[in-house]
Amino acid sequence: MDNPLLTHIPSLATKALYYEVAISPKPGLVDRFDNGAHSDMNFFTFINSIESLAPYFYSYYQLGFEHASDLASLFTKLRKQGVEAENKMLTATKGINTHKGANFSFAVLLGATGFYMQTHSFPFSSKDTSAILKLVAKMTHHLVQYDFSKITQKDQLSHGEKLYMKAGTLGVRGEAAKGYPALSHLLLPFLRQHASYTDTETLLLRGLVLLMSQIEDSNLLHRGGTEGWQQVKQHSTSIYHSSLNNTDFNLALTKFNQELIKKNLSPGGAADLLGLGIYFSFLENII
Numbered sequence: 001m002d003n004p005l006l007t008h009i010p011s012l013a014t015k016a017l018y019y020e021v022a023i024s025p026k027p028g029l030v031d032r033f034d035n036g037a038h039s040d041m042n043f044f045t046f047i048n049s050i051e052s053l054a055p056y057f058y059s060y061y062q063l064g065f066e067h068a069s070d071l072a073s074l075f076t077k078l079r080k081q082g083v084e085a086e087n088k089m090l091t092a093t094k095g096i097n098t099h100k101g102a103n104f105s106f107a108v109l110l111g112a113t114g115f116y117m118q119t120h121s122f123p124f125s126s127k128d129t130s131a132i133l134k135l136v137a138k139m140t141h142h143l144v145q146y147d148f149s150k151i152t153q154k155d156q157l158s159h160g161e162k163l164y165m166k167a168g169t170l171g172v173r174g175e176a177a178k179g180y181p182a183l184s185h186l187l188l189p190f191l192r193q194h195a196s197y198t199d200t201e202t203l204l205l206r207g208l209v210l211l212m213s214q215i216e217d218s219n220l221l222h223r224g225g226t227e228g229w230q231q232v233k234q235h236s237t238s239i240y241h242s243s244l245n246n247t248d249f250n251l252a253l254t255k256f257n258q259e260l261i262k263k264n265l266s267p268g269g270a271a272d273l274l275g276l277g278i279y280f281s282f283l284e285n286i287i
């Protein structure tokens, strides 16, 4: 490989997933302190999962960087690799879904980043991030209709597909098709605004709470229904707007974690989006 960015940029995606699982205390999620509301995975399951996905992150970026045709055909190539990566991840975790959503999202984001880097240079500004998110929207705009139109022919449905049948919830496919508005309109503006914050872990935890206060998280929906999801949104909104100092904020998250463990609720979609936001924060030198 003669271009150092071919390894550097995908390695930032891997590092972003390590950051995401490591930051603590996270409500309902796996972190350094405990497994949140998960009985089937722990911190080490995430390490195994990330290690299994890392080689694919290089492939996604390279596929984009070498792609000379339209975005729809790039998506077809990425999806083929993505399915293989998902299987490797499930083998590494003994069948547990640690990063299904993150693998999908990084496939399209790294593919789009590689494609974009054919004609642009590093480091990034917010304009570069925004251009990449627009490429992702173009690449995946057909996906919701394409995947969900075949749903009735399937014997087994994923949690996301069941939610679509029940309530029209679009999940991670909808996020991608809209160009990840939770990143462009919510998380990244917040992180950019607080780029001078020296306590990175607390900054990212505050970003997570902001996401939890607003996004439609299909993981919360399938575990807790609309009521569970709304409760998490309300509690997150109240913590976010309470202007707590770092010590009290940490205490509030520790209590929130206990509540979510009791209710068996986990904001897995917000965790995945945080991981994606950390990737762009590295690219833009925010953290």
Ligand SMILES: CC(C)(COP(=O)(O)OP(=O)(O)OC[C@H]1O[C@@H](n2cnc3c(N)ncnc32)[C@H](O[C@H]2O[C@H](COP(=O)(O)OP(=O)(O)OP(=O)(O)O)[C@@H](O)[C@H]2O)[C@@H]1O)[C@@H](O)C(=O)NCCC(=O)NCCS
Pocket (backbone or CB within 6 Å): 075, 078, 079, 080, 081, 082, 083, 084, 086, 097, 098, 099, 100, 101, 102, 103, 104, 105, 107, 108, 158, 159, 160, 161, 170, 171, 172, 173, 175, 215, 216, 217, 218, 219, 222, 223, 266, 268, 269, 270, 272, 273
């Ligand atoms: C496109 C697929 C990845 C779609 O999968 P699925 O049909 O399951 O659809 P979704 O539910 O929409 O999404 C999958 C995961 O995405 C995360 N997610 C949820 N909401 C959002 C959101 N608003 N924004 C972004 N991401 C979101 C979420 O991942 C987290 O939850 C995981 C645990 O989930 P789950 O197993 O459902 O829940 P558990 O409670 O653990 O299960 P039980 O124990 O109760 O059984 C957690 O680890 C996070 O990762 C959703 O799970 C897929 O079908 C696909 O196309 N795969 C092909 C391969 C591929 O990715 N190709 C890439 C190139 S295109």
Ligand SMILES: Nc1ncnc2[nH]cnc12
Pocket (backbone or CB within 6 Å): 020, 021, 028, 029, 030, 031, 036, 038, 098, 099, 266, 267, 268, 269, 271, 272
């Ligand atoms: N830290 C985490 N805990 C549980 N589910 C997750 N999905 C993505 N990151 C997660």
